[in-house]
Amino acid sequence: MRETRYIRAIAEALHEEMARDEDVFVVGEDVGGPGGAFSATKGLMEAYGERRVRDTPISESAIIGLAIGAAAEGLRPVAEVMFADFLTVCMDQLVNQMAKTRYMFGGMYTLPVVVRAPGGAGLNAGPQHSQSLEAWFAHVPGLKVVSPATPYDAKGLLKSSIRDDNPVIFLEHKALYGSKGEIPDEEYLVPLGKADVKRIGKDVTVVAASRMVHEALDAAKDLSKDGIEAEVIDLRTITPLDRETIFTSVEKTSRLVVAHEAVKAFGIGAEISAMVTEEMLDHLDAPVLRVGAPFVPVPFNLERYYLPNARDIAAAVRRVMEY
Amino acid sequence: MRETRYIRAIAEALHEEMARDEDVFVVGEDVGGPGGAFSATKGLMEAYGERRVRDTPISESAIIGLAIGAAAEGLRPVAEVMFADFLTVCMDQLVNQMAKTRYMFGGMYTLPVVVRAPGGAGLNAGPQHSQSLEAWFAHVPGLKVVSPATPYDAKGLLKSSIRDDNPVIFLEHKALYGSKGEIPDEEYLVPLGKADVKRIGKDVTVVAASRMVHEALDAAKDLSKDGIEAEVIDLRTITPLDRETIFTSVEKTSRLVVAHEAVKAFGIGAEISAMVTEEMLDHLDAPVLRVGAPFVPVPFNLERYYLPNARDIAAAVRRVMEY
Amino acid sequence: MVNKEELLRLLYLMVKVRRVEECLVDIFSQGKIPGFIHVGIGQEAVSAGVCSCLRERDVVFTTHRGHGQALAKGIDLNRFMAEIYGRRDGFCKGKAGSMHIASREAGVAGSNGIVGGGLPIAVGNAFAAQYRNEDRVTVCFFGDGASNEGTFHESLNLAALWNLPVVFCCENNGWAQFTPQKVYMKLQNISKRAESYGMIGVTVDGDDVLMVREEAEKAVERAIRGMGPTLLECKTHRWLGHYVGDPQKYRTTEEVEEVRKFDPIIRFQKYLLENKHVDRQYLDGLEAGIKMEIEEALAFAENSPIAPAEELFTDVYA
Amino acid sequence: MVNKEELLRLLYLMVKVRRVEECLVDIFSQGKIPGFIHVGIGQEAVSAGVCSCLRERDVVFTTHRGHGQALAKGIDLNRFMAEIYGRRDGFCKGKAGSMHIASREAGVAGSNGIVGGGLPIAVGNAFAAQYRNEDRVTVCFFGDGASNEGTFHESLNLAALWNLPVVFCCENNGWAQFTPQKVYMKLQNISKRAESYGMIGVTVDGDDVLMVREEAEKAVERAIRGMGPTLLECKTHRWLGHYVGDPQKYRTTEEVEEVRKFDPIIRFQKYLLENKHVDRQYLDGLEAGIKMEIEEALAFAENSPIAPAEELFTDVYA
Numbered sequence A, B: 001m002r003e004t005r006y007i008r009a010i011a012e013a014l015h016e017e018m019a020r021d022e023d024v025f026v027v028g029e030d031v032g033g034p035g036g037a038f039s040a041t042k043g044l045m046e047a048y049g050e051r052r053v054r055d056t057p058i059s060e061s062a063i064i065g066l067a068i069g070a071a072a073e074g075l076r077p078v079a080e081v082m083f084a085d086f087l088t089v090c091m092d093q094l095v096n097q098m099a100k101t102r103y104m105f106g107g108m109y110t111l112p113v114v115v116r117a118p119g120g121a122g123l124n125a126g127p128q129h130s131q132s133l134e135a136w137f138a139h140v141p142g143l144k145v146v147s148p149a150t151p152y153d154a155k156g157l158l159k160s161s162i163r164d165d166n167p168v169i170f171l172e173h174k175a176l177y178g179s180k181g182e183i184p185d186e187e188y189l190v191p192l193g194k195a196d197v198k199r200i201g202k203d204v205t206v207v208a209a210s211r212m213v214h215e216a217l218d219a220a221k222d223l224s225k226d227g228i229e230a231e232v233i234d235l236r237t238i239t240p241l242d243r244e245t246i247f248t249s250v251e252k253t254s255r256l257v258v259a260h261e262a263v264k265a266f267g268i269g270a271e272i273s274a275m276v277t278e279e280m281l282d283h284l285d286a287p288v289l290r291v292g293a294p295f296v297p298v299p300f301n302l303e304r305y306y307l308p309n310a311r312d313i314a315a316a317v318r319r320v321m322e323y
Numbered sequence C, D: 001m002v003n004k005e006e007l008l009r010l011l012y013l014m015v016k017v018r019r020v021e022e023c024l025v026d027i028f029s030q031g032k033i034p035g036f037i038h039v040g041i042g043q044e045a046v047s048a049g050v051c052s053c054l055r056e057r058d059v060v061f062t063t064h065r066g067h068g069q070a071l072a073k074g075i076d077l078n079r080f081m082a083e084i085y086g087r088r089d090g091f092c093k094g095k096a097g098s099m100h101i102a103s104r105e106a107g108v109a110g111s112n113g114i115v116g117g118g119l120p121i122a123v124g125n126a127f128a129a130q131y132r133n134e135d136r137v138t139v140c141f142f143g144d145g146a147s148n149e150g151t152f153h154e155s156l157n158l159a160a161l162w163n164l165p166v167v168f169c170c171e172n173n174g175w176a177q178f179t180p181q182k183v184y185m186k187l188q189n190i191s192k193r194a195e196s197y198g199m200i201g202v203t204v205d206g207d208d209v210l211m212v213r214e215e216a217e218k219a220v221e222r223a224i225r226g227m228g229p230t231l232l233e234c235k236t237h238r239w240l241g242h243y244v245g246d247p248q249k250y251r252t253t254e255e256v257e258e259v260r261k262f263d264p265i266i267r268f269q270k271y272l273l274e275n276k277h278v279d280r281q282y283l284d285g286l287e288a289g290i291k292m293e294i295e296e297a298l299a300f301a302e303n304s305p306i307a308p309a310e311e312l313f314t315d316v317y318a
């Protein structure tokens, strides 16, 4: 084991998969030279050359279309979109093309595309560079949506995503890029579609994704002082959603809080809440509470009021405990 | 009162608002001559001329950008996007620009834009011409989302949307265009943000939107034969969501089914279910059930299996009644 | 020079495309086909001219008005027809319909319901050929209207930059749905836009199949030789409405009649007759053969079962 | 011809923009400004040349590298600075920051964080002027990199088609973030792309403020007279990295030094000195005045309160 930053874990995954499979290539803006805006692809150009590391014009629709067309022919593109907010610029290619190609053509095509994009606030990057849009993509059949919270998961999930034969929207969190964590020296994969119990607890389940996993863990530590033992589940993959891990935990705890950074209204927390109450209403000792951002764009200057945090999660947990 | 088709009701709203206010103009592909793909804008060119009825190249981003820029200067554009699926092509303009302009610039701008787009399946138009995407827009602060089910509401809501000082995504349902309903001869408005109880009942609440309102009403008729009296609420506006009308009804019935045509997973039903269980768990005699499309794209040939219908709603209601 | 065998093949393709589409208009009007369809009657010289110089392994991306493009590329008529009927034996199990027909074997990568949506994907297809050093070319069809979408710009720019083996074929029929070209763009020749990308652009009379063929051959040659993409604009005429059933109130009956004088088939037949490549009897024989082909395809399609409900859930994920 | 008063104003604008941005680099490096900022040091002649021929009621759309554009258009420096600090007295109450500064009074419609995102909106602004028959012009700034986005194509096409009173000003600094122009496009002169839309395109030396001014005047004139839009490309140089703090590993120290020889301010000062429009003392006085302006603005910004938490919830809906 060794300590690695989240961004380096991603870079490692790319390096390893490119070394393993000649069909894997990387495409995006500035992905050569300095390795993209956040240096996730640093070193790839030196290692694999211009053929497999493709710097493009600023044309996100062309980037995604390129990936789709190449993947349909059997290549395994990893496309980078510099900020998740820019996925809007190529939304047709992602949703009407990439997600539907296989179905629309009756299974004729297989599309092993990974689209990497960093989302999330926390860097004062303003309303057009800070959004968390996973709920949109989770609503689109044909896509898988992945959202790692730790370096370990980032590396293992990215490798699995590259090997997966389906289009994957791989949502990194830019405020986590510098965060550190242990990863094994030997190769490993983290399977898609499996949530991870990041902390075992018996009193309440907290389901979280991406950066909110860390806030949930902080909250859990705090709650523990008051004798409340929260089980923290890191979704890791949004679709396919790991219903089982969630159900199993809630069966034990009978209480659920869901936390994500995206706007609370119509976010993924709604689906998880609805799903759990649908299936196990009588099991619940309290309403499912959701923690998410308020219904406002991400302000440049007021992020500290905007971002949901450990305190909010702890407060929600206390409310369900006291219910 | 007189009987009018949904599509004519929309055309009437446009006519009346253009007559009333010189700042209202219509822009989109083919909106002149034959009045767009579905003839919603028919007759406007004759009545208001080329200055106020603007046929554009096939360039949806330019259309929405045009609307934003013009609205910021005080005009009141009504932009048509031919199918709701094509909103993906101009998603940046809708989400990063239109929705955020007011907030981002600290209230400097007011954007009275209406973007009309027909969604929904039922015409065998295939996966790229049949989607229901309201959940995406409902997740975006700064937008209002409207979705009428009847000619009466279509006209009244469109007029209100045009007069509203905020960007409105106005989602029509193309399979409803030919449907008929009564509308008054005199002018009227239907306010945004107010759901409508389309049928009064005491046993169960069915919240529905757009075409599913009619399926819910059919289901209610059927259920009534078995002595189950369903209250059917037509959301009409998705954001702002009329929480009060929903809560009031569920307080009475203690049972809730939510029906929409969009894919069930991560759809608007999730938000409504989560919201209701959050606030009134102890009031519920059964889990909130959701009726929506399966997690697959809309097939060309298998729509009859794909589309949620009155039978599905009735079945869900029976399940909550028997719970 | 196009040899006699090839001349006859061009004729065959054009007549076949015409008759198939006439048949589609017919059966659609009878309510046998669900959804809506777009036909390119009058535009056959473009598909035939371009696709006839492609090999099986070359790939075409077609449009919503793409029956001709797919047929000229050699897609199997039976399964094509079954797809339009939405039946299980269609190329896409009936999930696609007229607007999204594809066949891997025939090198028809599939048509798109999003105007301009296929362009970036075609670039990706050509990229794969270059990446793997495959000797093949990609052709991407699109309309005059589509040349105003942002994807047109991004796709041609990228293809030119990377010198990809692709031909962008603009089937310019002068209309985008109900709106004539002059209303929605200032330029007349869309091929002019090639210069924005440092690409070669050519405009030809798209109703003259031999001219289309000639320029297409050059473009394909350039692509395969690593000399980069071409924007080939073929000016042609849309005889019918935008979709089958379109009452065409936006043009006069005279205009609708007028365009028929450009008939690329009559024109080509005249050429072949004058040059004694064929005689009337040959033409009759050809028509008869195509008629039987189509009847067979209709029977195949109509006998093909409707996909079962379970098919709703397949093919979403690999 | 530009009269003396205007010459001096050009100098003032350029020096002011330079000094403000130098100051921003400084205070950003001291950690006083949240987020990230992009400066256009070395590109001042473009903003000054273009904006100096605009009237108050004319409107500019700026970019992420838009401080110079906003300042040259006459935005108030105090509230500009407060915005960059994210303070309540900023033009946008601090919600916008460096990347989205706007001011209605000054005719700065706001800058955009989405490359190419402002182009369609600028077209809408010009449309409103035409719709209401207002005597004003819209200028939309964007970068060389942005000219590859689909929105560039759609926007210029529509503006040309409708003959809208807008000038598209491409501030071509040869770089899109970390990638030089030659890597991401084949064309050298972006103004060439104007032809795709039947629009006039011009390329000028963007480090020569008088040439920029001359061509900008003509373009503005055309726009106002109903002669339609212009694509005005100004070739200039980005001295620093993409964002402040960018280590610029993608270019050599020589290259970084090299570009400074194009200094538009030194060049213009030389011209003014040679032609005896100014002397050294004047230049010193100007610098001193600007320094004080900036100090005042810094004090204003730093004394401006941070917006209260309630501001989070305002301005979402009208």
Ligand SMILES: Cc1ncc(C[n+]2csc(CCOP(=O)(O)OP(=O)(O)O)c2C)c(N)n1
Pocket (backbone or CB within 6 Å): B029, B058, B060, B082, B086, B089, C063, C064, C065, C113, C114, C115, C116, C142, C143, C144, C145, C146, C147, C173, C175, C176, C177, C238
């Ligand atoms: C993004 C998008 N916008 C609009 C449409 C609706 N639409 C379908 S075909 C068409 C006209 C296309 O014109 P052109 O590209 O010239 O092709 P043609 O129909 O003439 O073959 C339009 C506007 C669409 N399918 N996709």
Ligand SMILES: Cc1ncc(C[n+]2csc(CCOP(=O)(O)OP(=O)(O)O)c2C)c(N)n1
Pocket (backbone or CB within 6 Å): A029, A058, A060, A082, A086, A089, D063, D064, D065, D113, D114, D115, D116, D142, D143, D144, D145, D146, D147, D173, D174, D175, D176, D177, D238
């Ligand atoms: C749609 C979109 N893609 C990518 C980016 C990231 N990005 C910001 S600035 C920039 C480079 C822009 O280059 P150019 O247009 O030449 O402007 P310059 O920075 O040189 O002034 C990029 C890629 C973005 N903000 N928006």
Ligand SMILES: [Mg+2]
Pocket (backbone or CB within 6 Å): C143, C144, C145, C171, C172, C173, C174, C175, C176, C177
């Ligand atoms: Mg056309």
Ligand SMILES: [Mg+2]
Pocket (backbone or CB within 6 Å): D143, D144, D145, D171, D172, D173, D174, D175, D176, D177
């Ligand atoms: Mg640049």
